[in-house]
Amino acid sequence: MSAREKPRLGVFKFSSCDGCQLSLLDCELELLAVTDAVEIAYFLEATRKDMKGPFDVVLVEGSITTPHEAELIRQIRKSSKVLITIGACATSGGIQALRNFADVNGFLDIVYARPDYIETLDTATPIADHVQVDFELRGCPINKYQLLEVLNAFLNKRKPNIQNYAECIECKQRGTVCVMVAKGVACLGPVTQAGCGGLCPASHRGCFGCFGPMETPNTTALADRFLNELGQDKGTVLRAFRSFNANAPAFREESLKHE
Amino acid sequence: MPDRQAVIDRKDLGALFTLLADEGYQTIGPKPYDGAIVYAPISSPEELPKGIGDEEEGGHYRLTQRGDAKLFGHTKPVQGLKAHLYPARQKLWSAEKAGHGFRVVKDAAPQPRYAFIGVRACELSAMLVQDRVFEGGPYVDKGYAERRKNCLIVLVTCDHAGNACFCASQGTGPDASEGYDLKLAEVVDGSRHVFVTEAGSDKGRAILSKLSKQDAADGDVKAAAANLEAAAKGQKRAMIAGVAELLAAKLESPHWEDVAKRCMSCGNCTMVCPTCFCSTMEDATDLSGLKAERTRKWDSCFSIDYSYIHGGPVRNTAGARYRQWMTHKLSHWVEQFGVSGCVGCGRCIIWCPVGIDITAEAKAILKGA
Numbered sequence: 132m133s134a135r136e137k138p139r140l141g142v143f144k145f146s147s148c149d150g151c152q153l154s155l156l157d158c159e160l161e162l163l164a165v166t167d168a169v170e171i172a173y174f175l176e177a178t179r180k181d182m183k184g185p186f187d188v189v190l191v192e193g194s195i196t197t198p199h200e201a202e203l204i205r206q207i208r209k210s211s212k213v214l215i216t217i218g219a220c221a222t223s224g225g226i227q228a229l230r231n232f233a234d235v236n237g238f239l240d241i242v243y244a245r246p247d248y249i250e251t252l253d254t255a256t257p258i259a260d261h262v263q264v265d266f267e268l269r270g271c272p273i274n275k276y277q278l279l280e281v282l283n284a285f286l287n288k289r290k291p292n293i294q295n296y297a298e299c300i301e302c303k304q305r306g307t308v309c310v311m312v313a314k315g316v317a318c319l320g321p322v323t324q325a326g327c328g329g330l331c332p333a334s335h336r337g338c339f340g341c342f343g344p345m346e347t348p349n350t351t352a353l354a355d356r357f358l359n360e361l362g363q364d365k366g367t368v369l370r371a372f373r374s375f376n377a378n379a380p381a382f383r384e385e386s387l388k389h390e
Numbered sequence: 391m392p393d394r395q396a397v398i399d400r401k402d403l404g405a406l407f408t409l410l411a412d413e414g415y416q417t418i419g420p421k422p423y424d425g426a427i428v429y430a431p432i433s434s435p436e437e438l439p440k441g442i443g444d445e446e447e448g449g450h451y452r453l454t455q456r457g458d459a460k461l462f463g464h465t466k467p468v469q470g471l472k473a474h475l476y477p478a479r480q481k482l483w484s485a486e487k488a489g490h491g492f493r494v495v496k497d498a499a500p501q502p503r504y505a506f507i508g509v510r511a512c513e514l515s516a517m518l519v520q521d522r523v524f525e526g527g528p529y530v531d532k533g534y535a536e537r538r539k540n541c542l543i544v545l546v547t548c549d550h551a552g553n554a555c556f557c558a559s560q561g562t563g564p565d566a567s568e569g570y571d572l573k574l575a576e577v578v579d580g581s582r583h584v585f586v587t588e589a590g591s592d593k594g595r596a597i598l599s600k601l602s603k604q605d606a607a608d609g610d611v612k613a614a615a616a617n618l619e620a621a622a623k624g625q626k627r628a629m630i631a632g633v634a635e636l637l638a639a640k641l642e643s644p645h646w647e648d649v650a651k652r653c654m655s656c657g658n659c660t661m662v663c664p665t666c667f668c669s670t671m672e673d674a675t676d677l678s679g680l681k682a683e684r685t686r687k688w689d690s691c692f693s694i695d696y697s698y699i700h701g702g703p704v705r706n707t708a709g710a711r712y713r714q715w716m717t718h719k720l721s722h723w724v725e726q727f728g729v730s731g732c733v734g735c736g737r738c739i740i741w742c743p744v745g746i747d748i749t750a751e752a753k754a755i756l757k758g759a
C-alpha cells in the first residue's frame with residue numbers, strides 16, 4: 132500500500148493523564164504493524180508532525196472540563212470519519228468527574244491562588260455527551276490489546292471483539308480463585324465490564340471498576356453484599372463506586388445511595 | 391461383577407504417578423493454590439493437599455486443616471475438568487488471503503493425553519453429561535472427543551460431603567459405578583494409610599497390574615463403605631424431586647423477578663458449572679487484513695450478546711436470564727440430552743458472589759406453586 136492510500140489517524144487529548152494514548156506507544160512490536168497500516172497524522176506524544184484533518188480514524192482521550200474543550204471536540208468531530216473514545220475519562224468523565232458531586236468553585240479556591248484566571252465547567256463529562264461517538268473503549272487505563280483490536284476492526288471493517296459482560300467471566304476463564312468468595316475481599320468484578328484480563332483478582336485484590344459498569348449492572352445486589360456480608364460501612368461502599376468511573380450512570384446512582 | 395478389591399499403600403502411590411507419566415500421560419490432580427483447591431498439573435502425591443479440607447457455603451469458601459494425613463480429604467476443586475477437556479479459549483482454524491479469496495489453514499496440533507487423578511463422582515457424572523452434549527448428536531466435537539478418548543480417570547470417592555454438595559439427590563454421587571479407569575477410596579486408620587482400589591476398564595486393569603498392592607483387608611473395605619455412606623447421608627442440601635416438570639410449569643412464576651433482584655448476571659455460576667458448555671465464536675484479522683483466525687470462547691447465558699439476534703437480545707431482564715439458566719440445567723436439558731444438566735456439585739452455590747442457591751430457588755418456586 133502506498134503512503135497516500137493509508138488511512139490517516141489522529142490522536143487527541145482532553146482532560147486526562149496521557150496514560151491511555153501512551154498505550155498506543157506501549158504496543159512496541161505491534162506498533163510497527165500499526166504504522167504500516169495507518170499514517171499517523173496527529174499524535175503529539177509520538178511526533179511533532181501537526182497535520183490538519185480530515186482524519187479517517189481519530190482516537191480521543193480525556194473528558195470535557197472547559198468551554199474551550201467543548202468547542203474543540205466539535206471541530207475534531209467535523210473533520211473525522213470515525214471517532215473512537217479511549218479510557219475512563221473519555222467514556223465516563225474520569226476521576227476528575229468527582230467535581231460533579233461537589234461545587235467546583237470550592238476546589239478552585241483551594242487549588243489556585245487566582246481562581247478568577249480559571250475558566251472551567253461545573254462538570255467533567257464524557258465525549259459522547261458532546262458529540263456522536265462511533266465506539267467507546269473503556270479502561271483506566273485501556274488495555275493495549277483491546278486498542279489494537281478496535282483499530283484493527285475499524286481498518287478491516289469488522290466488528291471489534293470487545294465484550295460488555297462482567298469482569299467475573301474473564302476472571303474465571305483465567306482460572307483465578309475468586310477473592311470475594313475465598314478471601315472475603317470486596318470486588319467490583321460482578322458489576323464491572325471485562326477488558327483488563329482479570330488483573331487485580333489475579334494479584335489477590337478486588338476489582339476497582341476501571342472498565343466501568345458492565346452491560347446489566349446490579350450494583351444494589353453487590354452493595355448489599357459489601358454491607359451485610361463483608362462488613363463494609365456506607366462510606367467504603369460510596370468510595371468503591373465513586374472512583375475512575377464515578378460519573379458512569381450506574382456507579383453514580385449507586386454511590387449517591389450511600390451518601 | 392466388579393473386580394476383587396486390592397489396596398495400594400500410601401507409600402506406593404508415587405509409583406502410579408511415575409507409571410502414568412511413563413505411559414505419556416500429563417497427570418492433573420487437586421492442588422492447593424491461592425487459598426483453594428484447584429486442578430493443576432502435578433507430578434507426585436507430595437503435591438496433593440495433604441491434611442487440607444474445605445469449608446463451603448453460598449458465596450463462601452475457605453481451606454481448613456483437617457488434622458490428619460489424608461490426601462483427598464477435600465471435596466471438588468474450584469473449577470471442574472471442563473477447563474481441560476473443553477478449554478475456555480480454543481483456536482479452531484486460521485485463514486490466509488489467497489488471490490481474491492482465502493485459504494483455510496487447519497491447526498493440526500495433537501490433542502493432549504491427560505490422566506485425571508482425584509476425580510469425584512460428581513465430576514465424572516458431569517463428563518458423562520458433556521459426552522452427550524459434544525459427542526451424542528450427529529455433529530461430534532472432534533477436539534473434545536479426542537481429548538476425552540485420550541484421557542484416563544482415577545476416581546476418588548468422597549469421605550464426606552461439602553455443605554453445598556447435593557449429588558445424592560441427583561443420583562450422580564458420591565459413588566460411581568461406571569466411566570472410571572481406576573477407583574480409589576482413601577482409608578486412614580492410625581498409622582495405616584491405604585487406598586482401596588478397583589479397576590473399571592481394561593486400561594485401568596493394565597495399570598493396576600503393574601502397581602504394587604495387597605488384597606484389601608475387611609476393615610479397609612468397611613471403612614471405605616462407611617466413608618461413602620457418610621458422604622451420602624451427610625448432605626445438607628438436596629434438589630427437590632420432580633424439579634424438571636415443576637420448572638416447565640412455572641415459566642411465568644413471579645419468583646423469577648425475586649431472583650432478579652439478587653442476581654447480578656455476572657456469569658460465575660455458568661463458568662464453574664462442570665456441564666455448562668455455551669460458547670461464542672470470535673473472528674479476528676491481523677492489522678494488514680491478510681490473516682484471519684476463528685476462536686471459540688466460553689460464553690454465558692447471562693451475557694446480553696449470547697441471546698442477541700437481529701433487533702436485540704431475547705433475554706432482556708435478569709429474571710429471564712436466571713430462568714434460562716435454571717430451567718435449562720434442571721428441566722429442558724432432560725428433553726435435549728436425556729439427563730439432567732445438574733450433577734449436584736454445588737459449585738454454582740459456592741462461587742456465586744452473592745450466594746444464590748439453586749436448591750433453595752427450586753424450593754421457593756415449589757412453595758409459590
Ligand code: SF4
Pocket residue numbers: 298299300302303307308309310311312318319320321332337338658743
Ligand atoms: S474475584 Fe472479583 S472479578 Fe473475579 S470472580 Fe470473584 S467477584 Fe468476579
Ligand code: SF4
Pocket residue numbers: 659662663664665719731732733734735736737738739748
Ligand atoms: S448447576 Fe450448580 S450444582 Fe448443578 S452441576 Fe452446575 S454447578 Fe454443579
Ligand code: SF4
Pocket residue numbers: 465466510511512513548550551552555556557558562563564565621734735736
Ligand atoms: S457433590 Fe458428591 S461427589 Fe461431588 S464432591 Fe460433593 S459429595 Fe463428593
Ligand code: SF4
Pocket residue numbers: 652653654655656657658659660692741742743744745746
Ligand atoms: S446466580 Fe450468582 S453467579 Fe450466577 S449470574 Fe447470578 S449472581 Fe452471578
